[in-house]
Amino acid sequence: MSSKSGNLSINSENIFPIIKKWLYSDHDIFYRELVSNGCDAITKLKKLELMGEYTKPEDLEYKVQVSVNPDDKTITVTDNGLGMTADEVEEYINQIAFSGAQDFLQKYKDKANEDQIIGHFGLGFYSAFMVADKVTIDTRSYKEGSTPVHWESEGGLTFEMKDGDKAEQGTSITLYLNEDSYEFSNEYRAREVLEKYCSFMPVPIYLKNEKAEPEYDTIDKDQLTDKDTVVETVLEPAKTEEKKNENGEKETVEVEPAKERYKILRRPVPVNDTNPLWNKHPNECKDDDYCDFYRRVFHDYKEPLFWIHLNMDYPFNLKGILYFPKINTEYDSIEGTIKLYNNQVFIADNIKEVIPEFLMLLKGVIDCPDLPLNVSRSALQNDGFVKKISDYITKKVADKLTGMCKTDRENYEKYWDDIAPFIKFGCLKDEKFAEKMNDYILFKNLDGKYLTLKDCLEENKEKHENKVFYVTDEKEQSQYINMFKEAGLDAVILPHSIDSPFIGHLEQKNEGLKFLRIDADLNDTFKEEVKEDDEVFKKNAETLTAVFKKALGNDKLEIKVEKLKNEGIASMLTVSEESRRMQDMMKMYNMYGMDPSMFGGAGETLVLNANNKLVQYVMEHGDEENTSKICEQLYDLALLSHGTLSPERMTNFISRSNEIMMMLAK
Numbered sequence: 001m002s003s004k005s006g007n008l009s010i011n012s013e014n015i016f017p018i019i020k021k022w023l024y025s026d027h028d029i030f031y032r033e034l035v036s037n038g039c040d041a042i043t044k045l046k047k048l049e050l051m052g053e054y055t056k057p058e059d060l061e062y063k064v065q066v067s068v069n070p071d072d073k074t075i076t077v078t079d080n081g082l083g084m085t086a087d088e089v090e091e092y093i094n095q096i097a098f099s100g101a102q103d104f105l106q107k108y109k110d111k112a113n114e115d116q117i118i119g120h121f122g123l124g125f126y127s128a129f130m131v132a133d134k135v136t137i138d139t140r141s142y143k144e145g146s147t148p149v150h151w152e153s154e155g156g157l158t159f160e161m162k163d164g165d166k167a168e169q170g171t172s173i174t175l176y177l178n179e180d181s182y183e184f185s186n187e188y189r190a191r192e193v194l195e196k197y198c199s200f201m202p203v204p205i206y207l208k209n210e211k212a213e214p215e216y217d218t219i220d221k222d223q224l225t226d227k228d229t230v231v232e233t234v235l236e237p238a239k240t241e242e243k244k245n246e247n248g249e250k251e252t253v254e255v256e257p258a259k260e261r262y263k264i265l266r267r268p269v270p271v272n273d274t275n276p277l278w279n280k281h282p283n284e285c286k287d288d289d290y291c292d293f294y295r296r297v298f299h300d301y302k303e304p305l306f307w308i309h310l311n312m313d314y315p316f317n318l319k320g321i322l323y324f325p326k327i328n329t330e331y332d333s334i335e336g337t338i339k340l341y342n343n344q345v346f347i348a349d350n351i352k353e354v355i356p357e358f359l360m361l362l363k364g365v366i367d368c369p370d371l372p373l374n375v376s377r378s379a380l381q382n383d384g385f386v387k388k389i390s391d392y393i394t395k396k397v398a399d400k401l402t403g404m405c406k407t408d409r410e411n412y413e414k415y416w417d418d419i420a421p422f423i424k425f426g427c428l429k430d431e432k433f434a435e436k437m438n439d440y441i442l443f444k445n446l447d448g449k450y451l452t453l454k455d456c457l458e459e460n461k462e463k464h465e466n467k468v469f470y471v472t473d474e475k476e477q478s479q480y481i482n483m484f485k486e487a488g489l490d491a492v493i494l495p496h497s498i499d500s501p502f503i504g505h506l507e508q509k510n511e512g513l514k515f516l517r518i519d520a521d522l523n524d525t526f527k528e529e530v531k532e533d534d535e536v537f538k539k540n541a542e543t544l545t546a547v548f549k550k551a552l553g554n555d556k557l558e559i560k561v562e563k564l565k566n567e568g569i570a571s572m573l574t575v576s577e578e579s580r581r582m583q584d585m586m587k588m589y590n591m592y593g594m595d596p597s598m599f600g601g602a603g604e605t606l607v608l609n610a611n612n613k614l615v616q617y618v619m620e621h622g623d624e625e626n627t628s629k630i631c632e633q634l635y636d637l638a639l640l641s642h643g644t645l646s647p648e649r650m651t652n653f654i655s656r657s658n659e660i661m662m663m664l665a666k
Ligand SMILES: Nc1ncnc2c1ncn2[C@@H]1O[C@H](COP(=O)(O)OP(=O)(O)OP(=O)(O)O)[C@@H](O)[C@H]1O
Pocket: 033, 037, 038, 041, 079, 081, 082, 083, 084, 092, 093, 097, 122, 123, 124, 125, 126, 170, 171, 375, 376, 377, 378
């Protein structure tokens, strides 16, 4: 071939600056594009081999070799795949490349600001120009008698092409990095990027630093293989020891014979695992394999709780492993990662088109070779097919959970506290998931027993129909819990911040159902009945209320006088469920600063027990000097057993308590 030069594309001048800008955050993606092109070239050649159109030389081992040269600032990616003829370079590199890029631009031109989408794209071979000023291709087709081709381009706008001198089949692409991108010729940076994108590509990938001092290992003779490069034969003399013989004389005995060992160049180790666990059949995988894989991919030292191995090939191809991670309940937020692959090539983490949002709380890998990708392997077409994939994954997760609840209830209960936030979030986000999970949501009661909503309602039907009492903080609400237990009432424990929107969701879906926090109201079970026409009680209640309001200097405080069966209780606080939920919501949306009274007051009610001796004392001695102290003390105690005292109240409470003790001491 006579040498040839030309323009790559008439429009390329407009395109390049945009591509460069768009891909700014993901410059490292060129590694993925070049290495996966190499893997593709090998995969294609393997197919030709299977079809009998190519015979592989016996000693040829398919591989992609990445070599970095930190001195020259170059990177070379070499594969021994099918290579290209001059015509193919013309067709695939000179012409096609930019028509694809134009489609891409056309489709996404209005979304230039959506880094989210853009960050996920690669642009095939041309992504090399994001980091390199000059790029050369040396390629030789597998076809017999083909002439090698040398191609080069400065800046990606024009090219030159001529006969090359590549001796072996395959393609070698060399990048002469631009000043801003020298980091990519650093061995450690290169390894990091390769591990990110290429960890599971289907062909062995090796990384070599051209400038690194060679490293050696010394091995025994029987470990030597044809592939090893021996640099030295080491003769190790026999090992001897001095021992006493039967006659008690010292004797030198040989314990290990002399042997020949070999100093060899350290064997290269691929950076990737060509047969990742998700590709294997679940029957072939042991628990340890799943845990090892989890640790390696997610660097999480905690063992996952359990996992789901997805494996289907109809109506589309999808494989993957989803792990339910152990959640550290000290922290409210749960962050997962779902890594998406296309034929073992890493696309990106957490692509929301394919992975339902709530599943991103899990950790896992999904490989879907059928993903409709355009332009580059990572541009997803958001069509019905992608939605189907997403629905399928959701269904599989629900099937696994419901199946486990039915057949392995013991473990399901064991994991429940950890997986509950995830499931509840899923129910809030996905109607279908919520429907499937409906009968498999568990509620832990005061005895630590796990009940379904149906069981809960059935169990408490007689005492409080269609009402479920719940505890959000077992410590803060312990007084109420004790009262409930004494009265033979039950409540469920809902400690997570997701529980608040979740019970709202349940109430919406189940007409008449009401969730009440354990301190929201005093159930009739705790009270003695007060007759409608009990004028004495009414009068006393009015007096008490007036005395307390005066003593506390708070006219707005809601006070309720009840006859509680438990005479020991003097005062308590109840908080209206509605106002509290409103306040919780305000907190959640970070609307602190706002005045809660906008939403109908704090909803707190001080409950006084008319059956309690101290309360009766206050009623009878409203005018006495110490009565207001008792009122303050009773109010603070009610607040305390509810878990809340402002710093100012706390200071007063302590000094008042001391005063009271002084009185006792006198
Ligand atoms: N290492 C290679 N060996 C053989 N052919 C190659 C190699 N690299 C690129 N090609 C050819 O050039 C074409 C264009 O490559 P490019 O990376 O730009 O796009 P692609 O691989 O088709 O798509 P994408 O990488 O965006 O998914 C490839 O389809 C392939 O035919």
